Amino acid sequence: MARTRTPVVSGWFTENAADGGGFRLLGTRCSACTAVFFPREDAYCRNPRCPGGGELAEVPLSPRGRVWSYTDGRYRPPAPYVSDPAEPWEPYTLLAVELEAEGMVVLGQGAPGVEVADLAVGTEVEVVGGVLGEDAETTWVTWQFKPVGGAG
Amino acid sequence: MSADVAVLGAGMHPWGKWGRSFVEYGRTAARAALADAGLDWTDVGSIVGADTVRSGYPGYVAGATFARALGWQGARVTSVYAACASGAQAIGAARAQILAGLADVVLVVGADAAPKGFFAPAGGERPDDPDWLRFRVLGATNPAYFALYARRRMAVHGDTLEDFAQVKVKNAAAGRLNPHARYRKAVTAQEVAASAVVADPLRLLDICATSDGGAALVLTSMDFARSRGVADPVRIRAVSTVTPAYPRTVLDLPDIATDSTTAADPVAGSFRSSIARAAYEEAGLGPRDLSLAEVYDLSTALELEWYEDIGLCAEGEGAKLVREGATALGGRIPVNTSGGLASFGEAVPAQAIAQVCELTWQLRGTAGERQVPGARAGITANQGLFGHGSAVVAVR
Structure with a gap:
C-alpha cells in the first residue's frame, strides 16, 4: 500500500520553495522589526523592542549554513520519537547549524550517511528533505542537513 | 539594614x-x-x-x-x-x-x-509544546544538548575529553565523602573513558543520572x-531568578532554534552569566569573595562553562581551572564540594535546595571531611528549562 508523504510538522518547511530553490525551512518575519522566527511564530512578535503593528509573514530560511556543533544519539530516544522497538537502534547524527543571514542556530538531524566523523564546527552544510520515519499509512517527511558537496 | x-x-x-x-x-x-x-x-x-x-x-x-x-x-x-x-x-x-x-x-x-533513563515530555499529542516537538521531530534528549555544548567547547576552547573526565573524577572524590550522595565511590579517568558513549563526545559517566x-x-x-x-x-543574601534577554543566541533546552539577530544585536555575555551577575549585584560581592560554589553539572563539560559564567575565570579558561586542581577540595575555589550532580544525579525540584544545604553546612563549618576551611561566602548556580535563572548567594 502506498504511504502518504506528510510533513512531521506542518508549515515548517517546503519541498518547492517559491523562489525555485527546492527544499527550504520556513520561518516567519515580523514586518515591523525584521525579527525572524523558526519554528514559525504566527501569533505575535517576541522582540521586546518591536514597535508593534507589524505582520508575521512566511519567509524561507537560508538554504545553507555552517555547523555550530554536532552530536549523535547512541540510544533510542523516548516517545514521542517514533521508532520500532523490535528493530535494533540505528544512531543518527544531530547538527546545530548557524544561518548567517538570519543570525540563528537551528537544530536538525543529519541526512542518512552523515556521520560525526564527517563534520567539524564550521563545516558548510545544506538543508535537504528527508524521511523521519514510516508507519502503516504515512511517510513522515522532515528536514535534514548534509555537508555541501560532501558526504551523505 | x-x-x-x-x-x-x-x-x-x-x-x-x-x-x-x-x-x-x-x-x-x-x-x-x-x-x-x-x-x-x-x-x-x-x-x-x-x-x-x-x-x-x-x-x-x-x-x-x-x-x-x-x-x-x-x-x-x-x-x-x-x-x-x-x-x-x-x-x-x-x-x-x-x-x-x-x-x-x-x-x-x-x-x-x-x-529510569532519559527524561521524556508529558504525554499526548502536543505540537504546540517545544518540549514535545524536540523529541517528536529530532529525538533530541537532554544529553544531546549537553553533547552539543561539549563539542562546541572542544572546537572553540580546545577542551579535551580528559578535561571533562577530570570534572567527574573531582566530583566523585567529593561525593564519596557525602552521606546524602547517591554515588559514593571514587571514579578514575580510565573508568570515564571506558563508559559507553551516550551522545558523542559525552559518555555515560560525563552525564548526570536522574535520581530520587x-x-x-x-x-x-x-x-x-x-x-x-x-x-x-x-x-541568604541574594536570590537570582532572572529570565534571558532577547535575542537569545545560545541554543537551550528544549528549543529547536535560537532567536534571530536580524532585529536586535545580541547582548554581551550568556544567559547563564547574567544569572550569576544578578546574584552578585544583589549580594554586593563578587567571584573573588567566594569560598566555594555549587554549580549545575548536568554534564562534566557544562561544569566548565559554569566556571566561566560565575566569573571564576575568563571565557574559555574553565578547563585550565580543573587541570590545575583549583576547583577540587583543597583548591583555590572548590566547586561542587557536595559531589555535585555527578554524585547525586538530578532530583529536579530538590536540587537547587540541596545546593543551598551544602552551602549552609560549609558556611557553618560542619561539612566534615568535605569542609572548605574558613568558608565565608558561597554561590549556587543553576538554570531551569524554558528560561529560568537560579542562583543563591549565602554568607556567614
Whole structure:
C-alpha cells in the first residue's frame, strides 16, 4: 500500500520553495522589526523592542549554513520519537547549524550517511528533505542537513 | 539594614533510586531541617513547595502535599514550578515573604521520584509544546544538548575529553565523602573513558543520572533567628531568578532554534552569566569573595562553562581551572564540594535546595571531611528549562 508523504510538522518547511530553490525551512518575519522566527511564530512578535503593528509573514530560511556543533544519539530516544522497538537502534547524527543571514542556530538531524566523523564546527552544510520515519499509512517527511558537496 | 534572611535549618533525604513516593522524601527532608533548626512543624508560618511534574497532581501542588503529609496546621502555602530552577524559586518566594513581614518562619521543601533513563515530555499529542516537538521531530534528549555544548567547547576552547573526565573524577572524590550522595565511590579517568558513549563526545559517566531525593530549608527573619539565640546564622543574601534577554543566541533546552539577530544585536555575555551577575549585584560581592560554589553539572563539560559564567575565570579558561586542581577540595575555589550532580544525579525540584544545604553546612563549618576551611561566602548556580535563572548567594 502506498504511504502518504506528510510533513512531521506542518508549515515548517517546503519541498518547492517559491523562489525555485527546492527544499527550504520556513520561518516567519515580523514586518515591523525584521525579527525572524523558526519554528514559525504566527501569533505575535517576541522582540521586546518591536514597535508593534507589524505582520508575521512566511519567509524561507537560508538554504545553507555552517555547523555550530554536532552530536549523535547512541540510544533510542523516548516517545514521542517514533521508532520500532523490535528493530535494533540505528544512531543518527544531530547538527546545530548557524544561518548567517538570519543570525540563528537551528537544530536538525543529519541526512542518512552523515556521520560525526564527517563534520567539524564550521563545516558548510545544506538543508535537504528527508524521511523521519514510516508507519502503516504515512511517510513522515522532515528536514535534514548534509555537508555541501560532501558526504551523505 | 540588609535584606538577609537566616538559614536556621537544612535537611535532606539521601539521593538514590528508592522506589517510594516523592512525598516521603520531602517529608523526611522537612523533618530533618526542622530538627536542625530546633523548631517544630507547628512553629512554621508558611510552607513553600517546589513542584514535580512526574508524580501527577500531588506534584503540581507540592506545598500543600508536603503540608498535608506533615499534618495540616494552617500554615500559608505556596507551590512553585520552574523546572531545574524550582528550588531557587521556592527559596525566592520564602525570602520575599520573610522580608515583606508576612512570615517569620518558612519551610522550603522539594522532592522528586524520577523514572529510569532519559527524561521524556508529558504525554499526548502536543505540537504546540517545544518540549514535545524536540523529541517528536529530532529525538533530541537532554544529553544531546549537553553533547552539543561539549563539542562546541572542544572546537572553540580546545577542551579535551580528559578535561571533562577530570570534572567527574573531582566530583566523585567529593561525593564519596557525602552521606546524602547517591554515588559514593571514587571514579578514575580510565573508568570515564571506558563508559559507553551516550551522545558523542559525552559518555555515560560525563552525564548526570536522574535520581530520587528530597531537600528542605528552614528560613527565618534575622530577628527571629536572634530571638532563638542564633546570633550569627548562615544568611541568604541574594536570590537570582532572572529570565534571558532577547535575542537569545545560545541554543537551550528544549528549543529547536535560537532567536534571530536580524532585529536586535545580541547582548554581551550568556544567559547563564547574567544569572550569576544578578546574584552578585544583589549580594554586593563578587567571584573573588567566594569560598566555594555549587554549580549545575548536568554534564562534566557544562561544569566548565559554569566556571566561566560565575566569573571564576575568563571565557574559555574553565578547563585550565580543573587541570590545575583549583576547583577540587583543597583548591583555590572548590566547586561542587557536595559531589555535585555527578554524585547525586538530578532530583529536579530538590536540587537547587540541596545546593543551598551544602552551602549552609560549609558556611557553618560542619561539612566534615568535605569542609572548605574558613568558608565565608558561597554561590549556587543553576538554570531551569524554558528560561529560568537560579542562583543563591549565602554568607556567614
